[in-house]
Amino acid sequence: MQISYIETIFNLKIMRRTTVKTGLDRLPGYISELPLGKTPGVLCHQASVTGELTFIIDFLMEMNIEPRAIFGPQHGLFGIDQANMVEWEGDFYSRVGIPVYSLYGKNREPTIETLSGLSSLLVDLQDAGARYYTYIWTALLTLRACYKAGIPVIILDRPNPIGGKIIEGPGIETGYESFVGLSSIPIRHGCSICELLSLLAGREGLESALYTVPMDGWNRDMLWTDTGLQWVNPSPNMPSPTAAFVYPGGCLVEGTNLSEGRGTTRPFELVGAPWVDAQDFAEELSRENLNGVAFRPCSFKPTFDKYAGETCNGVQVHITEKTEFKPVITYYTIIKTARALYPTNFRWAEPPYEYEFEKLPIDILAGGSAFREALESNTPASELEKSWHNNESRFRAEREPYLIYGYGRYHSVCG
Incomplete structure (x- = not known):
């Protein structure tokens, strides 16, 4: 059956309507509500792009916002370096000469010196939805440092690529905290990065330093393929x-x-x-x-x-x-x-x-x-899975007040 021109246009409009707008895409509409200031810093990586694939630094420059400093997480600003203690050190973003500071080298959080003169710090990182993906912990360490320095942190939200519905796995036993898990959450947490950082900020009393710019059009039932967004590798071994x-x-x-x-x-x-x-x-x-x-x-x-x-x-x-x-x-x-x-x-x-x-x-x-x-001990999978239920239920209840998005619909909250 041949598809008519009108049907094609209708389908394209539907596709456009269902495309998620990230926190970065929505930032221009929130500028007046945020304590951005004139000298913001940015924590980002190569997946920090708009729906049109414009890199965050270039997008900010188009808005006449010139970052004072750029911070990069594990794998480097452009996802070049491999995993597990393969460190990198900073340089300059050559397009505009902005200093780039590594948060996966001799420092894993911003120092007083690198934060000096910043009016705020924007965080735009694509998470993978798993506890051991280190970007959430880099963001938490950054939030802690900024809280101490009196610098507001603005999180630009992005989709959880594996959905916001399912929670799976054990938490962290006391004494087993590490850079792949600084605070106890299930392995699969089912949160967007804004939701998770808000929860972690609540645990540590850091809420006063945290501001969020939510997505538009995302809901908890969505997987990445439902978002209409292009996939950009957030790390070298996350190609899809x-x-x-x-x-x-x-x-x-x-x-x-x-x-x-x-x-x-x-x-x-x-x-x-x-x-x-x-x-x-x-x-x-x-x-x-x-x-x-x-x-x-x-x-x-x-x-x-x-x-x-x-x-x-x-x-x-x-x-x-x-x-x-x-x-x-x-x-x-x-x-x-x-x-x-x-x-x-x-x-x-x-x-x-x-x-x-x-x-x-x-x-x-x-x-x-x-x-x-x-x-x-060769424990059956079903028995192990049952042992996680209490932890999963506790986390599901704890995260509830921090959820920004519903199921099959959405609502937005800023600040």
Whole structure:
């Protein structure tokens, strides 16, 4: 059936109506309500773009707002550097000569010197929806530093790429706080960055320093593909919304000697090692009958990181139904199966990991030893999942007052 010109125009209008406007896109309409001042700083990265893909610094300059300083998180301002203690140091943003300060080098929060003279600090970071994605903790450290310095922080909101509905996973046991989890939240938190930073500010009494510019058109049922926004890699190994969707589980593989697919075009979707039999691994995982996921046997050769230059055999994780897929319990099952099939080959990765030099990386990622101990005792996935319910319920209740967006609709709050 041929589609008419009128139908085409109608469909285009619908598409435009459903495109989410980020906090950055909406900033011009909020300027008069915000304590921006004449010398703001900016914490951002390469995914800090408008819906038209204009970089935040250029967008501000078009508005006749010239930032005094730029701060960048892990991976660098333009996502060049790899993960886990691969540090970078600042320079200048060459287009306009603004100094750039690293928050993933000798300092992981702004210093008094780098904050000097700033009237405010804009934060525009694309989160991935998982506790160990370090940008939320860089934002929290920045908020703490600005609160002490009497500098207002303005968070420009962005979509949670894996939705705002589902919460999954354990919190953090006391003593296991780290740069991949400075405060106890579930692994999959289901918040936008504004909502999460507001909650964390509430815990620490930092609310007076925090201002927010919400999105328009986003609701909790939306996944990234529903937003109408282009995907810009927020970090080197987050090349797609699919990578973000598996990441709350896939990152746990970093705590083992299995490859999580770093050094390939499918990081976190691929899991394997030279000593794995791909067919056996896939068949055993398929017998688990996990919801929303299928496992395809495959081989891959990482160009860097674990097993660089070696052929790894394993599986590709294919999401078949995103509303049913549970990444944390899925990758628990992947690790559990690998341990059972290859007990003489499987090992826990050794520290250091993200500036923790004593505790095992798997414990730092999972927020305590319980996850690893469940694997070592062959605890059924369903039993482990039940042990998370109280933590998930507490967090769901705690986050409720900080939620800006509803389900299948939205509302906006600023300040």
